[in-house]
Amino acid sequence: MKHAAACRDRELGEAPMHFSHLHYLPLSPAFFSILVAIFVVLLVLVQVGALHYAYTRLGVSSGAALLLLLGSLIGSFFNIPVAELPEQQVMSGQEIDFFGMHYMIPVLKEWPGTVIAVNVGGAVIPGLMSFYLLAKNRLWMSGPLAIVGVAVVCNRLAHPIPGLGIAEPVFVPAMTAAIIAWLLSRQYAAPLAYIGGSLGTLIGADLLNLGKIQGLGAPIASIGGAGTFDGIFLIGIVAVLLANLPHPASHPRNNSRA
Numbered sequence: 001m002k003h004a005a006a007c008r009d010r011e012l013g014e015a016p017m018h019f020s021h022l023h024y025l026p027l028s029p030a031f032f033s034i035l036v037a038i039f040v041v042l043l044v045l046v047q048v049g050a051l052h053y054a055y056t057r058l059g060v061s062s063g064a065a066l067l068l069l070l071g072s073l074i075g076s077f078f079n080i081p082v083a084e085l086p087e088q089q090v091m092s093g094q095e096i097d098f099f100g101m102h103y104m105i106p107v108l109k110e111w112p113g114t115v116i117a118v119n120v121g122g123a124v125i126p127g128l129m130s131f132y133l134l135a136k137n138r139l140w141m142s143g144p145l146a147i148v149g150v151a152v153v154c155n156r157l158a159h160p161i162p163g164l165g166i167a168e169p170v171f172v173p174a175m176t177a178a179i180i181a182w183l184l185s186r187q188y189a190a191p192l193a194y195i196g197g198s199l200g201t202l203i204g205a206d207l208l209n210l211g212k213i214q215g216l217g218a219p220i221a222s223i224g225g226a227g228t229f230d231g232i233f234l235i236g237i238v239a240v241l242l243a244n245l246p247h248p249a250s251h252p253r254n255n256s257r258a
Contacts (some may be wrong), residue, residue: 004246006117006161006229011214020178022079022081022093022117022220023078023079024076024163025075025076025077025170026076026103026119026122026225026227026229026230027101027102027103027225027226027229027230028102028103030100030102031230032068032076032104034231035056035073035171035233036073038237039066039069039070039073042237042240043168043170043230046062046065046066049233053237057190057243058133058190058191058194058239059133059137059190059191060124060133063114063122063181064183065236067131068125069169069233069236069238070123071121071125071234072122072125072201072232073121073124073210075119075120075121075122075124075125076120076121076122076225076229076233077117077120077121077185078119078120078121079117079119079220079222079225079230080117080118080119080120080124081115081116081117082116082117082182083098083115083116083238084112084114084116085113085114085115085116085130085200085214085221086112086113086114091208096161097209098163101167101170101230103164103167103226105163105219105226107165111184113218114208114214114216114218114219114220114221115219115220115221116210116213116214116222116223117219117220117221117222117225118222118223118224119201119223119224119225121133121224121229121230121233122199122222122223122224122225122228122229122232123133123202123206123223123225123232124222124224124235126194126198126199126202126224126235126236127198127199127202129198130198131192132201133191133194133197134191134195136164137188137197138175139188139191139192139195142184142188143192143195143196144176144194145180145184145196146177146181146195146196146197146200146202147195147199147200147203149176149180149196149200149224150173150177150180150183150196150197150199150200150201150204151191151199151200151201151203151204152183152204153176153204154168154172154176154200154201154204154205154208155204155205155208155209156172157172157174158206158209160202160212160213161216161218161219161227162207162217162218163216163218163219164216164218165216165218165220165221165222165225165226165227165242166168166206166209166213166227166228167213167226167228168201168205168219168227168228169211169229169231170230170231171231171234172231173197173200173201173205173231173232173234173235174193174197174226174231174234174235174237174238175238176200176202177192177193177194177196177197177235177238177239178193178197178238178241178242180192180193180196180241181196181197181242186245189242189243189245190239190240190242190243190254191239193235193238193242194235194236195238196233197232197238197239198235201228201231201232201235202223202224202228205227205228206223207226222236238252
């Protein structure tokens with residue numbers, strides 16, 4: 001009984017260290033600052049009224065869209081643990097360069113193995129927003145098509161990176177989502193790009209590659225976190241740009257909703 005209690009106490013004593021190290025910026029401070037700068041530019045454009053109509057086409061108000069992007073930036077710092085993989089040795093305190101982007105590996109001590117986590121800003125918030133846009137615009141046919149299309153491309157181009165997990169070239173999700181959405185429906189290209197890009201990237205790059213995480217030595221493999229967060233954040237920017245492009249007038253009988 002005493003031994004069991006000691007084990008519980010020891011586990012409870014290690015828990016704060018374990019969970020505190022789950023939260024960190026997915027990018028190096030310099031690259032994260034670039035995303036913050038993009039957000040500030042959008043904020044200014046919204047304040048002068050340049051993008052008000054664009055957000056209306058996307059399916060949300062300008063204020064809600066800015067809160068979404070701000071929430072994604074802040075939420076990228078937080079990871080929710082969902083599983084743990086045993087690992088003989090994990091990397092710690094390093095900066096990884098992949099396709100020009102710099103990703104941070106947190107400094108860890110006595111880490112138990114690879115922790116599978118879900119990133120709040122790169123998975124939870126974009127996922128919930130995608131389902132909202134899917135239902136609001138009733139994109140029951142074109143939405144899943146966009147998701148599958150982006151997922152296939154992202155799955156092919158995703159790479160397992162030692163110490164990091166799964167990474168995707170930063171512009172692949174946004175460019176792929178924009179092309180597929182534009183081909184499926186010019187009228188609903190903006191919400192389709194966001195839905196297909198966000199869910200397609202999470203499914204194709206992260207979820208379908210979970211089997212490759214074991215053995216990479218990654219202390220934290222975050223779904224929607226380091227390796228894919230930057231691409232998912234840019235999808236929101238691309239969706240706004242698509243909403244600014246001219247499209248055919250709405251014809252209820254000829255749109256892509258079903």
